[in-house]
Amino acid sequence: MNLPTIAHPVEALILAKLSPSVIERARQVRIMAFDVDGVLTDGKLWYGENGELMKCFNSLDGHGLRLMSESGITVALITGREGPILARRAAELGIAIVHQGIRDKSQAISALAQEHGCSLSEVGYMGDDIIDLSALQRVGFAASVPNAPAYISQVAHWTSSKPGGSGAVRECCDVILAAQGRLSVFFTQSAKLMSGVIQ
Amino acid sequence: MNLPTIAHPVEALILAKLSPSVIERARQVRIMAFDVDGVLTDGKLWYGENGELMKCFNSLDGHGLRLMSESGITVALITGREGPILARRAAELGIAIVHQGIRDKSQAISALAQEHGCSLSEVGYMGDDIIDLSALQRVGFAASVPNAPAYISQVAHWTSSKPGGSGAVRECCDVILAAQGRLSVFFTQSAKLMSGVIQ
Amino acid sequence: MNLPTIAHPVEALILAKLSPSVIERARQVRIMAFDVDGVLTDGKLWYGENGELMKCFNSLDGHGLRLMSESGITVALITGREGPILARRAAELGIAIVHQGIRDKSQAISALAQEHGCSLSEVGYMGDDIIDLSALQRVGFAASVPNAPAYISQVAHWTSSKPGGSGAVRECCDVILAAQGRLSVFFTQSAKLMSGVIQ
Amino acid sequence: MNLPTIAHPVEALILAKLSPSVIERARQVRIMAFDVDGVLTDGKLWYGENGELMKCFNSLDGHGLRLMSESGITVALITGREGPILARRAAELGIAIVHQGIRDKSQAISALAQEHGCSLSEVGYMGDDIIDLSALQRVGFAASVPNAPAYISQVAHWTSSKPGGSGAVRECCDVILAAQGRLSVFFTQSAKLMSGVIQ
Numbered sequence: 001m002n003l004p005t006i007a008h009p010v011e012a013l014i015l016a017k018l019s020p021s022v023i024e025r026a027r028q029v030r031i032m033a034f035d036v037d038g039v040l041t042d043g044k045l046w047y048g049e050n051g052e053l054m055k056c057f058n059s060l061d062g063h064g065l066r067l068m069s070e071s072g073i074t075v076a077l078i079t080g081r082e083g084p085i086l087a088r089r090a091a092e093l094g095i096a097i098v099h100q101g102i103r104d105k106s107q108a109i110s111a112l113a114q115e116h117g118c119s120l121s122e123v124g125y126m127g128d129d130i131i132d133l134s135a136l137q138r139v140g141f142a143a144s145v146p147n148a149p150a151y152i153s154q155v156a157h158w159t160s161s162k163p164g165g166s167g168a169v170r171e172c173c174d175v176i177l178a179a180q181g182r183l184s185v186f187f188t189q190s191a192k193l194m195s196g197v198i199q
Numbered sequence: 200m201n202l203p204t205i206a207h208p209v210e211a212l213i214l215a216k217l218s219p220s221v222i223e224r225a226r227q228v229r230i231m232a233f234d235v236d237g238v239l240t241d242g243k244l245w246y247g248e249n250g251e252l253m254k255c256f257n258s259l260d261g262h263g264l265r266l267m268s269e270s271g272i273t274v275a276l277i278t279g280r281e282g283p284i285l286a287r288r289a290a291e292l293g294i295a296i297v298h299q300g301i302r303d304k305s306q307a308i309s310a311l312a313q314e315h316g317c318s319l320s321e322v323g324y325m326g327d328d329i330i331d332l333s334a335l336q337r338v339g340f341a342a343s344v345p346n347a348p349a350y351i352s353q354v355a356h357w358t359s360s361k362p363g364g365s366g367a368v369r370e371c372c373d374v375i376l377a378a379q380g381r382l383s384v385f386f387t388q389s390a391k392l393m394s395g396v397i398q
Numbered sequence: 399m400n401l402p403t404i405a406h407p408v409e410a411l412i413l414a415k416l417s418p419s420v421i422e423r424a425r426q427v428r429i430m431a432f433d434v435d436g437v438l439t440d441g442k443l444w445y446g447e448n449g450e451l452m453k454c455f456n457s458l459d460g461h462g463l464r465l466m467s468e469s470g471i472t473v474a475l476i477t478g479r480e481g482p483i484l485a486r487r488a489a490e491l492g493i494a495i496v497h498q499g500i501r502d503k504s505q506a507i508s509a510l511a512q513e514h515g516c517s518l519s520e521v522g523y524m525g526d527d528i529i530d531l532s533a534l535q536r537v538g539f540a541a542s543v544p545n546a547p548a549y550i551s552q553v554a555h556w557t558s559s560k561p562g563g564s565g566a567v568r569e570c571c572d573v574i575l576a577a578q579g580r581l582s583v584f585f586t587q588s589a590k591l592m593s594g595v596i597q
Numbered sequence: 598m599n600l601p602t603i604a605h606p607v608e609a610l611i612l613a614k615l616s617p618s619v620i621e622r623a624r625q626v627r628i629m630a631f632d633v634d635g636v637l638t639d640g641k642l643w644y645g646e647n648g649e650l651m652k653c654f655n656s657l658d659g660h661g662l663r664l665m666s667e668s669g670i671t672v673a674l675i676t677g678r679e680g681p682i683l684a685r686r687a688a689e690l691g692i693a694i695v696h697q698g699i700r701d702k703s704q705a706i707s708a709l710a711q712e713h714g715c716s717l718s719e720v721g722y723m724g725d726d727i728i729d730l731s732a733l734q735r736v737g738f739a740a741s742v743p744n745a746p747a748y749i750s751q752v753a754h755w756t757s758s759k760p761g762g763s764g765a766v767r768e769c770c771d772v773i774l775a776a777q778g779r780l781s782v783f784f785t786q787s788a789k790l791m792s793g794v795i796q
């Protein structure tokens with residue numbers, strides 16, 4: 001990977017809040033996997049009398065996941081629950097790798113790394129509960145959320161400031177993209193687009 | 200526009216929190232455009248298995264948008280997403296200008312200004328993400344929300360204290376109406392109405 | 399009304415946070431009217447493509463309104479919006495007075511007072527927006543919520559600490575019941591019930 | 598019960614925030630009963646025109662209740678309201694004891710203790726309102742939530758830091774499991790699982 005040595009101001013703003021160790025870990029991520037409930041959502045489960053009615057995602061997270069994919073980073077969703085709603089949202093975001101009903105997340109992460117020819121140090125995972133522990137303990141970049149129990153988030157290398165479902169995933173995407181010098185290009189594109197329109 | 204030189208106490212309360220530069224920018228707004236997800240909503244996307252089920256708006260925002268229209272300021276909604284729900288809410292609020300599926304918001308803002316014979320300094324825009332950047336950088340009054348990534352909201356001239364979907368749009372409307380001396384009339388009307396009923 | 403002169407500890411806990419003037423106003427309330435959106439709810443409006451899908455009420459508020467009714471205080475709901483959902487919830491709570499589609503809330507409050515042979519000093523109203531102003535300025539006990547614009551809540555005699563839809567109405571009920579010495583009876587009943595079961 | 602005398606670090610983290618008296622009470626719990634609205638949910642009631650549409654539970658709470666059951670502690674849900682939604686969620690979590698439409702919670706708690714051959718000091722209850730008072734005053738471990746009125750939560754032996762519906766029940770489960778030395782086993786299992794996969 002060709003990484004810029006001097007950060008763009010937007011990336012510097014993000015990196016300034018991170019330790020060198022976290023930046024180095026985020027810099028190596030080639031596959032980023034996310035738990036769903038409590039991470040991509042606020043953990044709330046909406047039930048009607050026939051079971052789960054809906055899930056609540058976040059538009060900031062959606063944009064972040066798209067920026068990751070456009071930057072060539074593989075995005076995966078790995079969840080213990082099952083249902084058609086997540087597949088619908090993932091399809092809209094163009095996320096092809098969606099593993100549902102997974103009991104052993106560590107094994108799922110290993111398989112993912114192998115399929116993509118990555119070492120575990122090039123894999124990131126963001127989770128919030130005991131079922132996520134083994135995966136968090138194996139990956140190069142382990143991320144968590146402030147709504148997780150403290151005994152989970154303390155295992156992570158990095159914890160978002162926004163809670164799950166309110167932009168935590170976007171924050172995680174921004175950290176990885178900034179560490180890899182891949183965020184500023186979207187600002188430059190935006191500026192070019194603007195110039196194109198003005199001139 | 201005839202603007203009062205001495206502010207009504209209600210307007211003074213709002214203006215006291217603003218810099219002279221922000222007041223001057225808000226004073227010139229003749230068209231105010233808003234992004235939808237994250238601004239008019241809290242950015243949450245409610246999905247069932249067939250896609251987006253609903254959107255969550257705010258009654259304070261609705262009243263603010265009505266006060267803007269009644270004051271002669273043109274209100275527009277510009278969003279990258281598409282769907283029938285927004286049209287339904289906009290119709291209820293009497294907002295005629297609703298542009299959905301917009302990729303280039305800067306271009307949409309320019310077209311809007313031209314159609315209404317306004318300069319860009321007379322246009323305001325409130326947004327929360329990278330897709331909003333080019334529009335925010337062009338308009339006379341650029342507004343954002345505290346739930347936006349910091350690298351977006353720092354581009355804005357003014358950021359609401361309430362998050363999107365919890366009254367951020369109403370705060371923005373109040374700022375514009377107060378800067379233009381157009382908010383107090385609704386208090387006077389309320390007082391007159393009350394007198395009429397009492398006497 | 400026979401009011402106790404020495405407060406029960408539970409009532410003292412509530413009254414300790416109130417000024418003598420607020421206690422005196424709350425003590426006189428015989429009819430308490432509430433706005434709906436932003437007061438009995440958090441102001442969020444859930445829209446599908448055919449309009450409002452649902453409203454979100456709070457179980458604490460529901461219990462508070464029941465305690466008010468059981469204590470002989472008349473409860474009314476007065477809202478500018480219209481729809482079948484509010485009627486459904488009000489029926490469940492046994493609230494007979496529900497006025498929807500009301501533009502002039504001050505007039506609605508006056509009519510209510512007259513029908514029940516009360517003076518306006520014996521009426522309370524809780525609201526959060528400009529449409530509520532004239533009513534708030536007329537009643538003996540004007541209450542508001544922290545999510546209201548500051549220029550509205552500053553008109554009120556008392557503002558709840560919890561926001562609308564999260565227990566603001568219950569807080570208001572507790573204030574009135576405590577000021578009237580009518581809250582502790584529910585604790586005594588609970589204690590009696592417990593004794594009955596134990597012995 | 599065989600209880601470890603030296604706490605696992607994860608359990609120590611939780612126990613460090615508790616008084617010896619709370620730890621002792623939690624240590625004795627063999628049946629833990631929970632109120633639903635405001636405890637297992639955030640107290641919000643979602644109404645359509647035909648009544649309650651859905652309830653919003655939390656994935657962290659669900660995992661906590663499963664850990665309790667797997668640890669041999671009996672879990673019960675006791676609520677004053679009635680409806681099919683709670684039964685659906687309870688079935689998914691494998692909770693067999695669900696008492697709905699209960700007016701006298703104290704009596705329900707006594708019956709529960711008797712059926713399971715427990716003394717009341719071995720029963721816990723988590724509630725948030727006046728209807729829960731008599732039960733809270735009887736059980737060995739009385740728990741409440743920060744969203745309860747202060748005059749309720751002050752009756753409890755312990756109050757969660759997270760509000761109802763946002764992980765309060767999980768916090769309660771963690772306290773009981775940590776006090777009984779039954780939480781760390783899930784970490785050990787997770788570690789073993791990980792080792793098994795790696796080697």
